[in-house]
Amino acid sequence: MMVTVALFGVLTLVALAPIAIALSGKPNATGFVYGACLIVTLVMFLVALHSLLEQPAASTITLPLGLPWLGAHFRIDPLSAFFLVVVNLGAAAASLFALGYGRHEEAPQRVLPFFPLYLAAMNLVVLADDAFSFLLSWELMSLSSWALVIADHRRAENMRAGYVYLLMASFGTLTLLLAFGLMAGGDGAYAFDAIRAAHPTISTAALVLILALIGAGSKAGLVPLHAWLPLAHPAAPSHVSALMSGVMTKVAVYGFIRIAFDLLGAPQWWWSLVVLALGGVTAVMGVLYALMQRDLKRVLAYSTIENIGLIFASLGLALAFKAYAMDVAAALALTAALLHVFNHSLFKSLLFFGAGSVLTATGTRDMEKLGGLIHRMPQTAFVFLIGCTAISALPPLNGFVSEWLSFQAILLSPQLPSWGLKLMVPAVGALLALSAALAAACFVRAFGIVFLGRPRSSEAAAAQETDTNSLAAMYALAATCLIAGILPGIFIDALAPVVQVLAGARMPVQTGAEWMSIVPIAESRSSYNGLLVFAFMVITGTATAFAIHRFASDKIRRGPAWGCGYPDASPLTQYSASSFAQPIRRVFGSLVFRAREIGTMPPPGSRAPATLTVQLRDLIWDTLYAPIATAVGNIAERLNYLQFLTIRSYLTLVFAALVILLTVLATWP
Amino acid sequence: MAVIYDFALQGAQMLLVLLMAPLLTGFVRKVKARLLSRQGPPLLQPYRDLLRLMCKDVVLADNASWLFRVIPYLVFAATWVAASLVPTFRSGLMFSWTADLIAIIAVLGSARFFLALAGMDAGTSFGGIGSSREVMISSLAEPAMLMIVFVIALIAGSTQLSTMAAFMNSAEVGLRVSLGLALIALVIVAVAENARIPVDNPATHLELTMVHEAMVLEYSGRHLALIELAASLKLLLYVSLIACLFAPWGISPAIVAAVPILIGVAAYIGKLGVLGAFLAVFETAIAKMRVFRVPEFLGAALMLALLATLLRFVSRSF
Numbered sequence: 001m002m003v004t005v006a007l008f009g010v011l012t013l014v015a016l017a018p019i020a021i022a023l024s025g026k027p028n029a030t031g032f033v034y035g036a037c038l039i040v041t042l043v044m045f046l047v048a049l050h051s052l053l054e055q056p057a058a059s060t061i062t063l064p065l066g067l068p069w070l071g072a073h074f075r076i077d078p079l080s081a082f083f084l085v086v087v088n089l090g091a092a093a094a095s096l097f098a099l100g101y102g103r104h105e106e107a108p109q110r111v112l113p114f115f116p117l118y119l120a121a122m123n124l125v126v127l128a129d130d131a132f133s134f135l136l137s138w139e140l141m142s143l144s145s146w147a148l149v150i151a152d153h154r155r156a157e158n159m160r161a162g163y164v165y166l167l168m169a170s171f172g173t174l175t176l177l178l179a180f181g182l183m184a185g186g187d188g189a190y191a192f193d194a195i196r197a198a199h200p201t202i203s204t205a206a207l208v209l210i211l212a213l214i215g216a217g218s219k220a221g222l223v224p225l226h227a228w229l230p231l232a233h234p235a236a237p238s239h240v241s242a243l244m245s246g247v248m249t250k251v252a253v254y255g256f257i258r259i260a261f262d263l264l265g266a267p268q269w270w271w272s273l274v275v276l277a278l279g280g281v282t283a284v285m286g287v288l289y290a291l292m293q294r295d296l297k298r299v300l301a302y303s304t305i306e307n308i309g310l311i312f313a314s315l316g317l318a319l320a321f322k323a324y325a326m327d328v329a330a331a332l333a334l335t336a337a338l339l340h341v342f343n344h345s346l347f348k349s350l351l352f353f354g355a356g357s358v359l360t361a362t363g364t365r366d367m368e369k370l371g372g373l374i375h376r377m378p379q380t381a382f383v384f385l386i387g388c389t390a391i392s393a394l395p396p397l398n399g400f401v402s403e404w405l406s407f408q409a410i411l412l413s414p415q416l417p418s419w420g421l422k423l424m425v426p427a428v429g430a431l432l433a434l435s436a437a438l439a440a441a442c443f444v445r446a447f448g449i450v451f452l453g454r455p456r457s458s459e460a461a462a463a464q465e466t467d468t469n470s471l472a473a474m475y476a477l478a479a480t481c482l483i484a485g486i487l488p489g490i491f492i493d494a495l496a497p498v499v500q501v502l503a504g505a506r507m508p509v510q511t512g513a514e515w516m517s518i519v520p521i522a523e524s525r526s527s528y529n530g531l532l533v534f535a536f537m538v539i540t541g542t543a544t545a546f547a548i549h550r551f552a553s554d555k556i557r558r559g560p561a562w563g564c565g566y567p568d569a570s571p572l573t574q575y576s577a578s579s580f581a582q583p584i585r586r587v588f589g590s591l592v593f594r595a596r597e598i599g600t601m602p603p604p605g606s607r608a609p610a611t612l613t614v615q616l617r618d619l620i621w622d623t624l625y626a627p628i629a630t631a632v633g634n635i636a637e638r639l640n641y642l643q644f645l646t647i648r649s650y651l652t653l654v655f656a657a658l659v660i661l662l663t664v665l666a667t668w669p
Numbered sequence: 670m671a672v673i674y675d676f677a678l679q680g681a682q683m684l685l686v687l688l689m690a691p692l693l694t695g696f697v698r699k700v701k702a703r704l705l706s707r708q709g710p711p712l713l714q715p716y717r718d719l720l721r722l723m724c725k726d727v728v729l730a731d732n733a734s735w736l737f738r739v740i741p742y743l744v745f746a747a748t749w750v751a752a753s754l755v756p757t758f759r760s761g762l763m764f765s766w767t768a769d770l771i772a773i774i775a776v777l778g779s780a781r782f783f784l785a786l787a788g789m790d791a792g793t794s795f796g797g798i799g800s801s802r803e804v805m806i807s808s809l810a811e812p813a814m815l816m817i818v819f820v821i822a823l824i825a826g827s828t829q830l831s832t833m834a835a836f837m838n839s840a841e842v843g844l845r846v847s848l849g850l851a852l853i854a855l856v857i858v859a860v861a862e863n864a865r866i867p868v869d870n871p872a873t874h875l876e877l878t879m880v881h882e883a884m885v886l887e888y889s890g891r892h893l894a895l896i897e898l899a900a901s902l903k904l905l906l907y908v909s910l911i912a913c914l915f916a917p918w919g920i921s922p923a924i925v926a927a928v929p930i931l932i933g934v935a936a937y938i939g940k941l942g943v944l945g946a947f948l949a950v951f952e953t954a955i956a957k958m959r960v961f962r963v964p965e966f967l968g969a970a971l972m973l974a975l976l977a978t979l980l981r982f983v984s985r986s987f
Binding site: 371372374375378381385389392393394395400404407408410411413414422423425426427429430433434436437438440441443444445447448449452453454515517525526527528529532533536537538540541542544545548552553555556557558559560561562563568571573574575579580581582583584586587 | 723724725726727728729730731732734735736738742743745746747749750764766767768769771772775776778779781782785786788789790791792793794795796797798800801802804805807808809810811812815816819822823826827828829832886887890891895960961964971975978979981982983985
């Protein structure tokens, strides 16, 4: 029943694409398409929420589409219901934001048809219950988002981003195709039910896991497969960037969870080793890259990579616990991962909306040209600040809760019997702690440079507050961030059916705890109460302010900032984005980026300016991608001569190929 | 009745930390001055400074935004809440389960996040230099602190401070290598987090060396008073934390009785005195280091704490 309603929603979204084409050029096309998307995704959000909370039983449907002997299977179980909630909440927020933001678009007809299609594809991936529909929807998701990435096709960097994205997406789909092929076996049992029933050998399962990790990981942005992400996500219009970063990466996480926790059966302990290591490295690398960027949207894209690392590290822990049948601990780690999926989809969408509003208001994403926007755009600044606080994992907001749960899960891991894990888990814990601290640094920088200080360009000085629709979307997400931060028990309990299915146990019921605390294992071990922390901070803060203003002094004078006696000539003397990152670049950069600073001083008496050049190398690109690209280029060059042969040579080639193939076939065991 | 009693005790702890914090700062200053053969300011000078600052007008920089005016209250509230959650004279207080040690560290992280933003608000290079160095220091100090929490939590079986203190007070602890490493790391982190010598100098206004003071340079009047008070509270918090984890003697258990509580208060004040004197001696004996030596100093803390965690993972007996 529920799945039928969801499929109707998807059908409506698909139908919106041709309508958008038909409406192109009409003045109210933008409002109509985004409004319709908003309504449909809100309905689907409610349907998904209802299935998650009220209907633990799966709801399935088989349609006579797709492969003739297979049909198209769709299903809503707790896991897909949870991810449908994430997808449609993000989609509804993006549609609401786009009602305002979309009006400023130069060529809306390049975005409008693909936007509903993209939403439909992401929903379909989560709904699919057989490998064929899954891969088809996955590819549709990639292609529709690719079309959105190159919406602004006049800029060469966007076209390059689209090209790299297309390559990586095809590569990812290829590995997923192989993974499903291996799981389905020779007789093509592609339905997920059949795959679940089959028991792959240990080596096949391992191969599938690696392939799934590459396929889903490249979509999610795991290092070193992340190269396309920071190029493609910022290139798209901002509401699409929000969807790609906040939602599509989560669909990729869904793909990995579906394969690793559901379809493959019981995990081996060393799977978790791989996932943990990748997650930890991804978290730290992502945030270090983010700290070095000066494009605001690219900062956010790299920070997505960091958060994906955090999610995968928690998933790795859950796999480890599951492999050793420590169900309660696995439930804790899995809850941490899923809660972070939800939290990150909230604050990353919020931050991309904020970046989009800044882009509309000032026409630039370059942080070195912004500044002082808190005076011109106070409301955007306020919600962006909430997003920054949440993503930096600071209490009492929601990012901290999932981080805290991950740490609690790490503290349960000395009971794991394997030596590899005993050494790996503390190292990953240190990496996660490091990435959390660096994330706070990264978002102090992002908010401080963009919104605080004095404007660094005339565009920033003349910025205008963004429109009401965009603000409404951002306020809604910010409020959800706060609620999820101070009442996390409700959200943890909502995840219980998902965790129960995948880990075989669930966390204790949280909503009954005293004062709405969250207590992962037992109160004597650890507890956290976001509501009380928030209440205490608000009460003591306001009481102090009141007391001081009442009994001491409430006078304010304005004066120029202290400049050591020298009048400050220009806003350019402020700390800039790259100078703010300089200490961290010196500490971590020489190792990770081979950072070098080359300063030149003009000779005495010369009036030439002194210069400082900072060189950063992207080692992953240089050592992994560049050689592959060069090799492909070289081989293509060599093979080029095959295009200019005579007809006799071609016939010989065809004949030789035939002989070789027949020989292989004849000698095949 | 019991609820009112519990509530009163929690309130007493909040007041105690608030009232003791400036005294501790004054005490450290006094001991330092005596060690340098100076008379030094009276013990109560920090209170007088705070009162004087409270009653002065605030001079805001032209460019300062609403955030700049909110942040002192936010920073003060967060630090005060965090400091009141660390057991001082009695464990198992009414709201002690509101936040475990990880959450307390994170609440302090919130305070620092906003203080670093305040440094960038006025739009001068001073604030920027302070903020960027502060986040560099915290990016190493915070993971080290978390690793220390891990070590102690793995030994005590809990991240809840009351439970940890009770465990450290029991006979089960014994001498452990990992605890020793954690103590050294905790001292390094505490020195760095409180902007003390050799990481930062709380008494200097020489721009090339300062971190914390550069960040709050634009603050004046009541805002400055709150920031100073928050800094004192943070120092008190770290001293209380070291006392409660590594010298948990005399902390009253969660029972209704007056004598253990009086003993607890006396023991707490004694511990503050001893640790404060240690801090003063340490600061006098050592020279301030260059800013870019600090990462090595804190990196050592991180590595020690990580080593201690690894030892705990490898064997239960370390």
